Amino acid sequence: MTRVLGWLAAIGLAIGLGMGFGVAPRETTQGNVQRIMYLHVPTAWVAYLAFGVVLLASIVYLARRAEAADRLAHASAEVGVVFTGLTIAAGSIWGKPTWGTWWTWDARLTSVAMLFVMYLGYLLLRGMIDDRERAARYCAVLGIVAALDVPLVHFSVYWWRTLHQPPTVLKPGAASMPPVILATLLVNLVAFTLLYAYFVAKRARLLRAETEALA
């Protein structure tokens, strides 16, 4: 199953890359640098998804003490941190030629940086506590609290005056972009979601194997 997910993700990424550079047109205002959007937006979406999964899995763990839920939360948080880091880096690279700066303490950027640091702390906390059950319990609480930052990240562009543009897809009403650009973005969203699923499945399986090896 994991192998199939891996191949699906690889095929999806190849198609997404082909569409991003071969099918989608050059954007008239920003030029070709806008193609970073096909990387930046899907990684941000996957980061939302990853921390949403952490939230749900953490609630399930606290309610039922199911070890599988804890493993899922751990794996999803780790993969979410990778995707969030990449979202920040790709956004920063895109920001330099379009905004004229690598970084600004804008509400969207700051709230994403907070999200990244909180889940980095989540992973550090796991590594610091030897007692497996206690680490799982503390991390479940932190995972739930940190996930509350996700709506803050999403709505920050509405609640505060920011340099970052408002959402063009994840918003009420129709997406405000040409159909070919939207299609390319959606293909990349699916591809990166498959990559996320592959990484989480592989990481969760390894966590299970680690637990069995230590037992």
Next chain:
Amino acid sequence: MADHWEFVIAAYGLAAIVFGAYWRRLCHKERELNALKSTSRSESTMRSRQPSTTGRA
């Protein structure tokens, strides 16, 4: 506006490096765990083949 291809290449190149490095890390961990599992399995097989000290001499 200029195309800034260098920024596009930097973003996609960085993504390829990060995902590649994470995937390699997971594969490396998997190999380590498999090796550990096979070592402990062969050790338990060796122990089971040794003559019992509690049985008849």
